[in-house]
Amino acid sequence: MKTMSLIVPCYNEEPTIEIFFDTVEKVIANDPETFKNIKHNYLFINDGSSDETLNEFRKLNTKYPDIVHYISFSRNFGKEAGLAAGLQHAEGDYVAVMDVDLQDPPELLPKMLQIIQKEQFDCVGTMREDRTGEPPIRSFFSRSFYAVINKVSKVQIIPNARDYRLMTRQMVDAILELPEYNRFSKGIFNWVGFKTTYLKFENAPRSAGETHWSFWQLFNYSIEAIVDFSDVPLKIATLIGLLFAFISIISIIFVIIRKLLFGDSVGGWASLVSILLFVGGVQLFCMGIIGNYIGKIYLETKHRPQYIVQEKK
Missing domain, CATH: 1.10.287 (Helix Hairpins)
Structure with a gap:
């Protein structure tokens, strides 16, 4: 029987963790045909949270020790470090990267798994159809970023693509061969290649809590992305x-x-x-x-x- 690991980086996400876990479990339980030969597990990453995020992980691990695991950092190292840790410690034959706020719809997981198994894809990514609910200035700079980086970089990045994706073990192992300290995961996912397709979904609000990404943080992140993937x-x-x-x-x-x-x-x-x-x-x-x-x-x-x-x- 094959396994599927769900990597979930978290920073001050105490209100969303239980909601996320219950939602994903319901999605898997409602599609027994797709998941009948798949064992799943969770790998939560606590990126130096200052709230009760870690305690929420401990509670879930105590209740479901076979499927819920977590890694807690000594301080906040950033989302890219959380993704790297998850990929390095995930042991599944299939590995998914998800946000805990449910803006990455778990309902897509069965379809993503079916595509990889039946259509021989190595990766199924996701992209938002629109940016409804987002401030116009933020949407403008997001479009500008994708336009710029796809002009200056040989690695093409799909506009509105999310980190949310399901990958085969072969692709994950290829990503782990890239040892760089400065990381931009969307670029790395595309750089390693492999057969990839994308599913579209409508933008959804957070299940609880507030975003921890400020405009200035996103701007710095975009500059780092351009520097990482273009000279x-x-x-x-x-x-x-x-x-x-x-x-x-x-x-x-x-x-x-x-x-x-x-x-x-x-x-x-x-x-x-x-x-x-x-x-x-x-x-x-x-x-x-x-x-x-x-x-x-x-x-x-x-x-x-x-x-x-x-x-x-």
């Missing part, structure tokens, strides 16, 4: 440098010719200072791009663990 920003910085070098050469030639032909001095200190400030700003911008890449290299060379486990059951 185009470095090329842009190089082109900007070449452009301004060319402009400066033309300006110098113009000033020299003007002096030789007309003999008048160059005036306009205010405009000169403005140009210097502008060029200085462009230089700092380009240095910031380079510094971002150097910072990533610095973190990689430290060889620090992605997370530290404090408790495990």
Whole structure:
């Protein structure tokens, strides 16, 4: 009999955990034909929560020790660390990644499993049909992010795709061969390849609680994604440098010719200072791009663990 592991990263999700567990159990119980030869288990990841999330895991583990397991970090390491920990510790023949807030509908699990088993796919991902209920400014920046990263990266990322997916053991093992510290899972899932299809679903509200992703956190996450999967920003910085070098050469030639032909001095200190400030700003911008890449290299060379486990059951 094959097994299916459900990886569920959590950060301050105390109100949603029991609701999530009961909902998934009901979905599996209502489709005995699909799951008749599948044993399932849960691997919850406590990403340094400050509420009673860990106690909720302990209660479920005590009640269902055979199917509920958890890993608790020593502090908050971020969602990517939680996903990495889940993939490294999951033992199922099939591995699903889900959010605990039920915005990833568990009702899709039977269909995802059927597609992998009957149509020989290695991965079934999910994507939202729309972003109903989301602030317009957030939706605009999300669309812009996907447009930018798919322009600058060789790895194409499906717009509105979720981390929610079901994968075969072969694909999970391939992902685990990527040891990098700086991770962007959506990009990694696509980078390893394998035969993948996507299911669409309508956007749904959280089952309880509030999102822990601020606009600024999402913006930083998008910058990290672009840096992790493209060197185009470095090329842009190089082109900007070449452009301004060319402009400066033309300006110098113009000033020299003007002096030789007309003999008048160059005036306009205010405009000169403005140009210097502008060029200085462009230089700092380009240095910031380079510094971002150097910072990533610095973190990689430290060889620090992605997370530290404090408790495990």
